[in-house]
Amino acid sequence: MKLYFMPGACSLAAHIAMCEAALEFDLVEVDYQTRRMDCGSDYRTINPKGSVPALRLADGSVLTEVPVILQYVADEAPDTRLLPASGMRRLRALEWLNFIATEIHKSFSPLFRPTTPDAFLQPGKAHLRSRLGFAERHLSNRTYLMGDDFSLADVYLFTVCRWLADQNISLGNWPALQQHSERIRFRPPVRKALDREGCK
Numbered sequence: 001m002k003l004y005f006m007p008g009a010c011s012l013a014a015h016i017a018m019c020e021a022a023l024e025f026d027l028v029e030v031d032y033q034t035r036r037m038d039c040g041s042d043y044r045t046i047n048p049k050g051s052v053p054a055l056r057l058a059d060g061s062v063l064t065e066v067p068v069i070l071q072y073v074a075d076e077a078p079d080t081r082l083l084p085a086s087g088m089r090r091l092r093a094l095e096w097l098n099f100i101a102t103e104i105h106k107s108f109s110p111l112f113r114p115t116t117p118d119a120f121l122q123p124g125k126a127h128l129r130s131r132l133g134f135a136e137r138h139l140s141n142r143t144y145l146m147g148d149d150f151s152l153a154d155v156y157l158f159t160v161c162r163w164l165a166d167q168n169i170s171l172g173n174w175p176a177l178q179q180h181s182e183r184i185r186f187r188p189p190v191r192k193a194l195d196r197e198g199c200k
């Protein structure tokens with residue numbers, strides 16, 4: 001398999017997941033500005049949406065969208081229990097993946113875009129804060145989003161919380177989120193993915 005990524009982007013969640021699942025894969029870096037890959041070819045020939053991550057499977061097909069790739073990885077390594085296998089627990093984990101994707105990840109996106117009008121930045125950050133507040137309250141009496149069980153929802157939350165520093169927002173505003181991030185950061189597969197992407 002091949003994972004297409006940009007260092008520190010949401011593709012980090014997929015990268016960590018692959019490491020957690022101990023799957024064999026190659027990494028292909030995509031340049032944010034040019035959308036060129038290491039080999040010089042245009043990444044949009046792999047994923048016409050132009051965004052990372054994309055995961056090329058052994059049969060040549062390409063999967064995109066973070067929550068979908070995370071589910072694929074979890075299902076490829078069922079013994080690692082990276083997501084609940086089925087039933088209501090699975091749905092609760094998917095609720096978190098969807099919430100992180102649509103409410104947290106996508107609240108960051110306009111903050112990173114240089115074309116976003118200044119007038120949007122404060123309300124955009126306020127919205128992001130309220131969404132993080134929801135996760136904070138949930139984590140205030142839990143170790144992981146799913147309670148006692150680590151899951152790929154934690155990996156995705158960790159990945160997006162890393163971006164607060166780029167926005168000069170302190171993660172310390174959310175003590176439970178901060179503790180959660182530290183817990184995830186020191187997992188060996190997480191360290192491995194961070195190191196390979198040149199991230200702290």
Ligand SMILES: N[C@@H](CCC(=O)N[C@@H](CS)C(=O)NCC(=O)O)C(=O)O
Pocket residue numbers: 006009010011049050051052053064065066067101109
């Ligand atoms: N819905 C997509 C969003 C992916 C996304 O926003 N990727 C960002 C990096 S975090 C990206 O590639 N941005 C560049 C672009 O979209 O042109 C997913 O879940 O994979």
